[in-house]
Amino acid sequence: MSLYQKGAFLIKGLREFTINGYLSAAKSFNSQDLEKDITGNVYMITGANSGLGKSAAIALARKGGEIHMVCRNEERGNAAKNEIVEESSNSNVHLHILDMSHPKDVYAFANKFLQDHNILNVLVNNSGCMVNERVITSDELETNFATNTLGTYILTQQLLPLLKQSDKPRVITVSSGGMYTQKLNVQDMQMLQLQKFEGEMVYAQNKRQQVILTEEWAKQESAVHFSCMHPGWADTPAVRTSMPGFYDAMKNKLRTSEQGADTIVWLAMADAALAKPSGKFFLDRKPTNTHLALAWTRESARDRAQFLQNLAELAEKFKPA
Secondary structure, three states: OOHHHHHHHHHHHHHHHOHHHHHHHHOOOOHHHHOOOOOOOEEEEEOOOOHHHHHHHHHHHHOOOEEEEEEOOHHHHHHHHHHHHHHHOOOOEEEEEOOOOOHHHHHHHHHHHHHHOOOOOEEEEOOOOOOOOOOEOOOOOEHHHHHHHHHHHHHHHHHHHHHHOOOOOEEEEEOOHHHHHOOOOOOOOOOOOOOOOOHHHHHHHHHHHHHHHHHHHHHHOOOOEEEEEOOOOEOOHHHHHHOHHHHHHHOOOOEOHHHHHHHHHHHHHOHHHHOOOOOEEEEOOEEEOOOOOOOOOOOOHHHHHHHHHHHHHHHHOOOOO
């Protein structure tokens, strides 16, 4: 990344991604967009036990939505479920235990959900991790990629039939501004060739992959509204633990988790969100560019097609017979 790109990203971040960026953008929000009862609608949120996922779950539960939390840790998941029920006065909240880094388990979970449920209006792909050292799973996958990209891909692909049978179906994937710093690396999708492993770089590459997936899903599936979003720089447990240096430097400028989750909630329930083209990348309820000005991060059509093929072939290896 050039000095110019670093400078451009920092300027953009300080202007748009901080709490001041949110407060400025919020002046133009239409408060009536979220003034609706969503009782009867079903929402699945991965990583709903803390941070953005929990904040989104509370907001949607308060409006009457049926919430399906998908969490890795049962103890933390149950604690969050109890908190969501208490804060929303909505007992229609359900916990599912799943480690998104294990593709066979993702397939099994999705297939069981398909068998047990006949409605899913919205899938929120929020679960993610930034592991700052190279950890290879039992499936011989790099952990960040397995969770952020492959797990998201498999879960979404498997749930599409159910989504398409439901009313106003939507898929929302929580990305990150870090993706502005990365160009799709189709030759090394899991970043296994890095001599010096950098968790932030790998995470950012995963987030670039998610943006491309969202754009491609939108082209392929006209019956479902797809969107990707950037929550801005928010104060969440994940930021504090995975990026302590960034947190210490920026903690007085970070958004609350509720502010970071606002666009998730808006994309999940507002009719105005469906009026926007499918496949867009959102910040503070508005579509925004996926590359910085004069950026070197644009991939070729060939690399994009190869990425999709490689990902589909990798997912197929874990599909049950």
